[in-house]
Amino acid sequence: MSQDKYNATVVGKIILTPDLMVLRLRTDEPRNEFKAGQYTTIGLLAKESRSQNSSIPIDTLEDDFLIKRPYSIASANTATRDFEFYISQVKSGQLTPRLFNLNQGDRMWIDDKILGIFSLHDTPPQTNIVMIATGTGLAPYISFLRSHLSEHPKIKLAIFHGAAYPWDLGYMSELSFIENLFPNFHYFPTLLKADPTWTGLTGYIENHLESNLLKSVGIEINPDKTHFFLCGNPKMVESVSNFLFKHNYSKHCDNKPGALHIEEY
Numbered sequence: 001m002s003q004d005k006y007n008a009t010v011v012g013k014i015i016l017t018p019d020l021m022v023l024r025l026r027t028d029e030p031r032n033e034f035k036a037g038q039y040t041t042i043g044l045l046a047k048e049s050r051s052q053n054s055s056i057p058i059d060t061l062e063d064d065f066l067i068k069r070p071y072s073i074a075s076a077n078t079a080t081r082d083f084e085f086y087i088s089q090v091k092s093g094q095l096t097p098r099l100f101n102l103n104q105g106d107r108m109w110i111d112d113k114i115l116g117i118f119s120l121h122d123t124p125p126q127t128n129i130v131m132i133a134t135g136t137g138l139a140p141y142i143s144f145l146r147s148h149l150s151e152h153p154k155i156k157l158a159i160f161h162g163a164a165y166p167w168d169l170g171y172m173s174e175l176s177f178i179e180n181l182f183p184n185f186h187y188f189p190t191l192l193k194a195d196p197t198w199t200g201l202t203g204y205i206e207n208h209l210e211s212n213l214l215k216s217v218g219i220e221i222n223p224d225k226t227h228f229f230l231c232g233n234p235k236m237v238e239s240v241s242n243f244l245f246k247h248n249y250s251k252h253c254d255n256k257p258g259a260l261h262i263e264e265y
């Protein structure tokens with residue numbers, strides 16, 4: 001494959017930490033309508049340079065090999081040419097070090113397919129929604145909120161975002177702003193490596209589910225009343241799923257509806 005197959009341009013890149021960024025692309029042609037929470041695949045040729053702070057991977061690739069990986073879309077579902085992604089750099093990885101080296105105006109590849117069943121479409125209208133993420137697993141929820149928050153004034157919505165340090169809490173200002181604007185939305189960032197200046201929640205998300213935090217904002221852990229969404233670290237997904245299974249939750253699949261929705265990275 002050659003560079004002339006690239007079909008999108010980098011229109012924004014916000015570096016939050018040396019290994020965490022928001023990347024915005026504009027496609028040459030609009031994509032089909034999609035559901036908030038879905039993902040698409042983006043790619044770069046192996047000949048593109050890697051970021052300066054990455055390490056050299058063991059496998060070397062042919063220059064014209066297109067390295068492709070799936071990423072959740074963080075932008076609203078109404079934007080079919082402008083796509084936002086929330087990406088963490090895997091220093092030894094193939095694609096992310098090349099993505100971190102991109103600059104505004106650079107060209108790249110984006111698939112025309114948008115896929116996935118991680119969406120609010122199978123959530124009954126009267127049920128509350130709890131969205132749990134670690135790291136960049138937050139991306140689909142940003143799309144949920146940007147696309148649908150104003151359509152749900154009567155239910156309660158909450159986001160738990162687990163991270164190590166305060167600077168790892170991407171989208172904190174947007175989520176805090178939404179929390180101030182919408183009384184039915186609650187934002188619970190929780191940090192594992194906070195210093196004493198952090199006055200918010202600390203520790204694992206599971207501990208906060210076991211406490212009365214959700215009850216205090218009127219959300220019951222009951223599959224008939226509240227749907228849970230999990231996205232991010234496999235250990236978090238496993239441990240929160242096990243907690244929810246004990247509360248009679250079952251995993252949502254295409255052919256078997258459930259109140260526990262999981263996106264595995």
Ligand SMILES: Cc1cc2nc3c(=O)[nH]c(=O)nc-3n(C[C@H](O)[C@H](O)[C@H](O)COP(=O)(O)OP(=O)(O)OC[C@H]3O[C@@H](n4cnc5c(N)ncnc54)[C@H](O)[C@@H]3O)c2cc1C
Nearest residue numbers: 039069070071072086087088090093094095096136139265
């Ligand atoms: C549906 C879906 C949606 C996704 N959405 C996002 C998203 O929104 N943002 C995002 O940053 N990523 C997302 N991912 C992960 C992404 O697709 C890549 O796997 C990731 O960015 C690493 O790509 P890479 O080419 O740099 O590393 P690779 O070359 O694929 O991996 C190199 C090595 O690092 C390990 N590795 C892979 N990922 C990680 C990681 N996160 N931490 C530590 N080690 C790792 C691999 O096991 C491998 O050994 C998503 C994955 C899926 C399946």
